[in-house]
Amino acid sequence: MAQIRIIKDRCFECMACIDNCPSKSIAFEGGKFIIKDNCNACGVCISSCSFNAIVFDEGQEIIQxxxxxxxxxxxxxxxxxxxxxxxxxxxxxxxxxxxxxxxxxxxxxxxxxxxxxxxxxxxxxxxxxxxxxxxxxxxxxxxxxxxxxxxxxxxxxxxxxxxxxxxxxxxxxxxxxxxxxxxxxxxxxxxxxxxxxxxxxxxxxxxxxxxxxxxxxxxxxxxxxxxxxxxxxxxxxxxxxxxxxxxVPVIINKSEKVEIVERVAKESICSSNAEIIIGIGKGIGKPENIPMVKKLANKLGAELGATRAVIDAGWMDCSYQIGQTGRVVSPKIYIALGISGAVQHTAGIISSNTIIAINRDKDAPIFKIASIGIVGDVMEILNLLLDEI
Ligand SMILES: Cc1cc2nc3c(=O)[nH]c(=O)nc-3n(C[C@H](O)[C@H](O)[C@H](O)COP(=O)(O)OP(=O)(O)OC[C@H]3O[C@@H](n4cnc5c(N)ncnc54)[C@H](O)[C@@H]3O)c2cc1C
Ligand code: SF4
Ligand code: SF4
The missing domain is CATH 3.40.50.620 (HUPs)
Structure with missing residues (x-):
């Protein structure tokens, strides 16, 4: 059954809907539009029509x-x-x-x-x-x-x-x-x-x-x-x-595909519920600097996260990765240390309440989304912070 309907009086026969339908479900034959049965109600044609000539066809069956x-x-x-x-x-x-x-x-x-x-x-x-x-x-x-x-x-x-x-x-x-x-x-x-x-x-x-x-x-x-x-x-x-x-009574059949033998908590992986997260970027220079970041995390009661560049370099386990292909986090405070601010990373931190960024490049993209930005050498600033807190 057709899922959309074309309102004839509004249609200018521009054929944009036919060109845009991903499943080729609209045809125009003999001066008439034909909506084929493979239409999956994706709505692409509705958005592509500049004349508001297409609507979802809510037949009685669907309305009921x-x-x-x-x-x-x-x-x-x-x-x-x-x-x-x-x-x-x-x-x-x-x-x-x-x-x-x-x-x-x-x-x-x-x-x-x-x-x-x-x-x-x-x-x-x-x-x-x-x-x-x-x-x-x-x-x-x-x-x-x-x-x-x-x-x-x-x-x-x-x-x-x-x-x-x-x-x-x-x-x-x-x-x-x-x-x-x-x-x-x-x-x-x-x-x-x-x-x-x-x-x-x-x-x-x-x-x-x-x-x-x-x-x-x-x-x-x-x-x-x-x-x-x-x-x-x-x-x-x-x-x-x-x-x-x-x-509610339900039928539960023992799963043959998965058997839970034991539950083991993974140590200190970045939790999406953490209030403060310190994100480690390639700008910290070398993996030997990570213990200093951990020291700051302990003082602040924060958890650690990292960019993919850090994971790819083998400096941290992949469970720490934040971003498009890692975890999405929304802490109260996200501290970005030596992180450039690539969209693939910021996709995972954009809902943080406050983003504090430290980067030596004043034009680094991370500063565009940071509430507080500090331009300088990350390890020097880290040392100053550890002295103060
Ligand atoms: C399909 C795809 C998916 C991806 N998914 C993710 C993802 O989920 N998460 C993710 O993080 N990335 C992801 N990436 C990678 C992403 O595009 C970036 O390459 C990555 O986020 C960069 O990490 P970075 O900022 O640590 O490193 P870099 O880009 O190398 O940036 C390092 C930054 O540190 C600064 N810096 C250097 N030295 C210092 C210093 N001494 N003091 C202060 N600042 C310094 C530099 O100015 C620079 O801005 C993905 C990429 C692709 C193509
Ligand atoms: S896009 Fe709209 S105006 Fe154009 S042919 Fe389709 S229904 Fe008609
Ligand atoms: S709703 Fe989607 S599948 Fe159906 S005709 Fe429009 S674009 Fe094609």
């Missing part, structure tokens, strides 16, 4: 199906009995979105021996906590968690599902979206509801942070997004709140 999807659902991530900050941030944003839509906000929590977490979640402004507790779910296992989340979504039919863009969220969300045959916008930095349509406008950086792409999921449901940690305010806890916990 969309009406059946109600509510905003948050996937709650937790570790060692603690709710992750990103989930509290999503509850806060989710509440705002749910209020705007006039719908309910629910939180899904999956794991084992998670009664306390479920109870704690009721202290936040949520309508319902949906809990799945099973010993097979004690440790995050992508295959089992995708199965469980898919089943929950199929029971409740939410119209929006939000998941933290953490390493677990980024493993979980694409699997679930694929199973549900819906869209997913990864790593969003802004979420809004469009007044006229009620659609979720999902904004994320694109092209190394040089552009902000606004993405919608107009036809399929639920609308799914992963959201970058540290972007939204966390929700407030109020012990007087009395929430509702619903335990």
């Amino acid at each position: 199906r969309k009406r059946e999807y109600r509510g905003v659902f948050i996937y709650c991530e937790h570790e060692n009995g603690c709710i992750k900050d990103v989930s509290l941030e999503l509850i806060c944003k989710g509440r705002e979105i749910a209020n705007q839509l006039g719908e309910e906000l629910s939180v899904i929590v999956i794991g084992h021996k998670i009664d306390n977490i479920a109870i704690e979640l009721t202290y936040y402004d949520v309508n319902k906590v949906i809990k799945v507790d099973n010993s097979l779910l004690e440790t995050f296992n992508e295959y089992l968690y995708v199965d469980v989340l898919e089943q929950i979504i199929n029971v409740f039919n939410p119209q929006i599902v939000l998941i933290g863009a953490t390493k677990y969220g980024m493993a979980l969300a694409p699997g679930v979206a694929t199973r549900l045959k819906t869209g997913l916008t990864a790593d969003c930095t802004e979420l809004e509801i469009e007044n006229e349509t009620g659609l979720l406008l999902q904004t994320r950086p694109a092209f190394g942070g040089n552009l902000l792409a606004r993405i919608i999921c107009p036809i399929h449901r639920p609308q799914m997004a992963t959201v970058r940690p540290g972007i939204f305010m966390p929700a407030n806890k109020e012990f007087e709140r009395k929430g509702f916990i619903e335990e």
